[in-house]
Amino acid sequence: MSLNGTYDDNNIFAKILRGEAAAVKVFENEDVLAFMDLFPQARGHLLVVPKKVRARNFLDLPAAHVEPLMAHVHKLAIAVEKALKPDGLTVVQFNGAPAGQTVFHLHFHIIPRYEGVALAGHGHANRADIPELQKIAAEIAAAL
Numbered sequence: 001m002s003l004n005g006t007y008d009d010n011n012i013f014a015k016i017l018r019g020e021a022a023a024v025k026v027f028e029n030e031d032v033l034a035f036m037d038l039f040p041q042a043r044g045h046l047l048v049v050p051k052k053v054r055a056r057n058f059l060d061l062p063a064a065h066v067e068p069l070m071a072h073v074h075k076l077a078i079a080v081e082k083a084l085k086p087d088g089l090t091v092v093q094f095n096g097a098p099a100g101q102t103v104f105h106l107h108f109h110i111i112p113r114y115e116g117v118a119l120a121g122h123g124h125a126n127r128a129d130i131p132e133l134q135k136i137a138a139e140i141a142a143a144l
């Protein structure tokens, strides 16, 4: 998938947004949905996606949607820090397959980092235990 192309309505995040696929949700309003990454690179790996837009990547995002999305990424990053007390926090976003993107609905990763704990490989991490994700999601939601 190149940087440019057509939005695929059957991508997994579009299905999650339509309620056709399951997700462990942390926060949702009319602008964004935040849910736990099913293959976390670290404990507490969170994804934030914009709603109501067919944006494959950050470049596709209409300007009017930038502020609400980024404001929520900021708010959620603060909640992750407050809830999980990591030693660091990576906030990252990939555009196009050559940049590492694997799901083509725009999303930001918020990844807690822990001293001495290596990050699992992007796209190569193990599938998480759902009850464990639900527990972490509740902790983050409580910190919002």
Ligand code: AMP
Binding pocket: 012, 023, 036, 037, 038, 039, 040, 047, 093, 094, 100, 101, 102, 103, 104, 123
């Ligand atoms: P990217 O490679 O930047 O497009 O990130 C896509 C992310 O989505 C990866 O970190 C995957 O682990 C994650 N992912 C893939 N499928 C699901 C799913 N069904 N629910 C939650 N996260 C997912």
